Amino acid sequence: MAINEIYQYSLVNALMSGVSDSGITVTQLIEKGNQGLGTFVRMDGELLLLDGTVYQLQAEGKIRVAEPDDQIPYAAATHFRSQQTLTVKLESKDSIEAVLKKFDDHANNLFMSYRIEGVFSRLKCRTVKGQEYDGQPLSELGKNQFVAEYEDVEGTIVGFRSPSTWQGFFVAGEHMHFIDKERKIGGHVLELEADEVTIGIATVNNVHIELPTSDKFNAAKMSTDDVGLKSVEG
Template sequence: MATNELFQYSIVSALMDGVASTGLPINTLLSHGDHGLGTFRYIVGEMIILDGQLYQMKSDGSVLSIEPSNSQDIVAPFAMVTHFQPTAAVKSSISSKSELFDLLTDLLPSARNHYIAMRIDGVFKAMTVRTVGGQQSPGEGLAEVGKHQVSHNFKEPTSGTIIGFRSPEYMQGISVAGDHLHFISADRKKGGHLLALESDGEVEIQTADISTVRLELPCHDAEFDKAKLKGDRERIMAVEG
């Protein structure tokens, strides 16, 4: 994959339908990029790929660094990744996710109907993340898994990095429309799917417009073959927030 081209494995609607018992091996996933997010087999925890290193952020608050050479059996039922090279950058304070959304819109005005990759580095004085604990029964959908997710509130200033993607509205169900963001602390000891944030002063915001997307769908996967994949905007937004 070239710089700032998006590789995505499977679709969000498949996770909503509980398609998560198989997936793309992470060593194959990492061959497509060094900046990304997703989840793991059975939707156990949140995935973040930062500077080419892959981490699993689990519901008990722990963070595992995973080396692909030792992880032939670790797979991603859903993931998005790119070789990130920022094309625009700014330093700014951020009071909320909605303010970050508006700032990125102004920073890349011509990317309204494109994907956007982003990275935010700095100190955050308030942050809420969630981590999913995984399916409790075979085929359990993401909305049900989300009902027993664990939220973590970081009330002390926390240094770290947010990475993620903005997907255009027309791709809802394929990706998560809007900003889909994961956070990991600088000490790599905590993180998760980002629900809310407030920066402690200015943070560095880097972003890139993505107009080339490669989507790979699961093959020889009975769950995927049988899934209805109708999509459900309200349920996706409820669980992905």
């Protein structure tokens, strides 16, 4: 795939419908990019792809390096190369949108990928604990997720900004996963603050989506639950 082209396997709506029992392998995902995010079979934790390594960010703050044959029911990845790097202060998660608009004010209907590095004064992260029964939807899992807050932690955030019209295919707006420098803590970012971090940004206008061919995917009744998605994805 080309630089700054997004590859995605499956749909967020599939996770909302509880379809997460199989997917592509870690080895296959690494071929699609050098950074990305997603989840694992049964939605067991958060996935973060960073510089060729796939990490499983598990509940209770644990992290493991994924095995090559671990399966991934949903992920988005890109061969990231920054088009511009800025040093910024982030007062909240919402302030990232202002940074992206400053980079390209005409990209409202395009995707953006980015990487944020530095010391975060405050982070609130969650990790989904995994399905308790077959077909359990993501919105229900979100009611029992593990949430942790961190202060003055150094690390990296991998993120995508998706247009609002793509809600259900992607997560509309900001979708970010964090891992600390020591590779000991991380998760899906709900809130953040940082006095000075660097953010590398790239605009993306080429998206490739690969759909599963499993019976469960084809049988699932999918619709876009905007309220449910916003509640679980922050």
